[in-house]
Amino acid sequence: MARPNEEVEALLQEYADLVAITGGDAFKARAYEKAARAIGGHPVDVATLDAKGLQEIPNVGKSIAEKVVEFLRTGRVSAVEEVRASIPAGVRELLTIPTLGPKKAMALYEELRVSSVAELLDAVHDRRLRDLKGFGPKTEENILHGITLMQKAGGGRVLLSAAMDVAEQVVGELSRITGCDRCAYAGSLRRMRDTVGDIDVLVAAGRSEPFMKALEGLPYTAEVIASGEKKTSVRTTQGLQVDLRVLPPESWGAGRLYFTGSKAHNIRLREMAIRHGFKLSEYGLFHAKSGRKAVSETEEEIYAKLGLPWIPPTLREDRGEIAAALKGELPEVVEEKDIRGDLHTHTDLTDGVSTLEQMVSAAAERGYAYYAITDHAPNLYMQRMTDQKILAQRERVRALDGKHRKMRLLHGTELNIGPEGDLDWPDDFLAGFDLCVASVHSHFNQSREELTRRLVRACENPYVSVIGHPTTRQIGKRPGIDADFDAVFEACARTGTALEVNSHPQRLDLCDEDILRAKRYGVKFAVNTDAHSVTHLPYMRYGVGTAQRGWLTKDDVINTWPLQRLKRFLRPPGRSR
Known part of the structure; x- marks a missing residue:
């Protein structure tokens, strides 16, 4: 089930959106966004903290801490309820559409009195949006795509990580019941699909009744949909359906298959x-x-x-x-135990919420042989990076190198690929990094030709080792960019640039189908977490699952390689330091 931290994160992010809709202080909205992200990534359960303890979390001040305490105590926040009441329900419904921001949602309501998805579809088809300032054919196209994404997500599918949290709790509870021979989840969750419609849980036991009753009585079971001797279905408090089947122990393998x-x-x-x-x-x-x-x-x-x-x-x-x-050609797919290090992570120097020391220590606890810190570069202006800050961080990284279980540290950066394929720093400055991840963070609506040229140019920079979250997709929220990825894959293979499999459950980018295509070009890959908190490092399991779905082996994934081989890839002949 959702951690209290995640529930608070969602509430504060909603409040930030509501402030933006109502034309409130942009700095206030930004403050709540930062606090939401900090609490979501905080390793300690916020339900165990008082207001004073909450204020020790970065970006959480007295006012925000008081709201969090109120929410944890009552399940609501009066300030949020007041702002919700001031905004038409229809506008809040429009906000659920990926690609449609708060300002455009409010403009649609105020100018066209659009207050539902159905009314918005009518307005798009009647071309009424084109009379509004800031709207046009491209906006219409994005809105239609966003509605399609929302409708797909509305089919009851949830992110892989959310389904996994529920499944592992259910399996843990049922496994403790006397008479349980085996218990495991199955279905698309076991196949590590990026989204999951419902959860299949299997039990091998001689009697089914104790397990059916236990599932119905779990504290997070909100509704019993169907109850029977062989199958029981419930809906959780988060709206996710769980189907439990009890099998004879001798049929376990066939049932699980x-x-x-x-x-x-x-x-x-x-x-x-x-x-x-x-x-x-x-x-x-x-x-x-x-x-x-x-x-x-x-x-x-x-x-x-x-x-x-x-x-x-x-x-x-x-x-x-x-x-x-x-034919005997089935790949021996990469496994999480094969991963020797994480090559894309952030600290509180930019938009992370954990310190350098905390991230390094947590990575060492995972048994990594090496670990890279890749904070954002200056062209992502909101992060306020400077040459001096990144060089000072490098000194701290060098001082920590080898101090945690002999884990070696790499100092890198996540560069922003500009509209023309330009990068944040000149080559002579990039030469000082151990690795550079380059990612698209803006200008998603460029033409197909522009986006393709932009990515290819980044691949051709001699200091770019990895293209981060290549399609920029956010599952259920933002579609991937429209680039000619076959041309990008060809460029990566030609230049020796790895493509990232971003393990964040909301990204899983590249997706499995893109991985399969890229692999045919001979591309290498890096399975990274893009962690912004110590709590994100375990996301590696989802990236590995996605890599497996793309048929990747250890040889395909550069962060399964020994450090010296990895360094040769990151700095091949011809790239000077």
């Missing part, structure tokens, strides 16, 4: 089973003629009976995995 999916992968397996004279179901693999069970207890033995090696769940999407398995 069946309910993991995907549907297309299962169809392929059933077709193979028929050709081998079997029938495959959630209860086992059976001889077609006699009906006698062949195997059922483990996935491995079922695959083996069909002449296949075990196929990792993240590959089970009917993308050629069965053909590859038959």
Whole structure:
């Protein structure tokens, strides 16, 4: 379930948006945004802090701390309720549309009296938006795309991380019940899809009743949708459906295989089973003629009976995995234990909320061999970076190098790729960094040609080692940019520039399908967290899951390599220090 920190973060971000809508002080809105991000990334549960303790969190002053205490005590904040009441409900509904900001939402209401998504669609189709200042054909296109994203997200799908939090709590609770032989989640969550519609939980046990009752009685179960001997479905307080199935212990493997999916992968397996004279179901693999069970207890033995090696769940999407398995060409996909370091992270020097020392210590606790600090460069103006600040940080990094469990530190930066493909610092300054990540942070609506040229030019800079969150997408909030990514992938392969698989659950960028395309060009990848807090470092699991879905191996991922090999990639012959 959502941490209190995340609930407070959402509330403060909403308040910042409401202040912006009402034309309030821009500095006040920005202050609440900063506080929201700081609390969301704070490692300590804010529900355990008083007002004084809250004020020790960066960017949290007395007024914000008092609002947080009020929310944690009562579940509401009077100041937020007042501003909500002053804004038409329709405008708040419009704010749920990705790509539509507070000012445009208010303009639509004030100028056209648009107060619902349906009315906005009518206005777009009637071309009435084009008479408004700041609106035009491109705005209409973005709004339509945003509505499509919202409708897709509205199908009950949630971010992978949110589903994982719920699933792991449910599995933990049910695993403690007497009689539980095994318990695990399945479905698209086990396949590490970027969003999840509902959660499938499986239990192997002789009796189902104790588990069904336990699920219905969990404190975060809000509604029992259906209750039965073999399956119970509930809805959590966060609106997520959980389906529990209890299987005979001897059918565990078959049940887990069946309910993991995907549907297309299962169809392929059933077709193979028929050709081998079997029938495959959630209860086992059976001889077609006699009906006698062949195997059922483990996935491995079922695959083996069909002449296949075990196929990792993240590959089970009917993308050629069965053909590859038959030929002995199934990739040995990268695993989280293979990751030797994180190459894209931030501190409170820019927009992170944890100090350099805290981030380094947390990375060392994860057992990394190396770790990179890559705070934002100056062209992202809100971060107020300067040459002096970054050089002073470098000295601190050098002083900490090797002090935490002998973990080696790399001093880098995340550069902003400007509208023309230009970067924040000249080459002679970039030469002083151990690595440079370059990312697009603005001007998302340039033409396809401009965006492509911009990314390719960044790849061609001799000091850029990694392109960060390449498509810039934010799942359910912002679509990826419209660039010719095949041309970008070709440029990365040609210049020896890695593409990031950003592990933040809201990004997972590149996505699995883009990874598959880029891999065909011979591109290398970096699976990074883009962590802005010590609490973000565990996001690595989601990036690795996405990398697996893209069929990546250890050799494809530069931060699985030993440090010396990594350094040769980051600073190949011809790149001077």
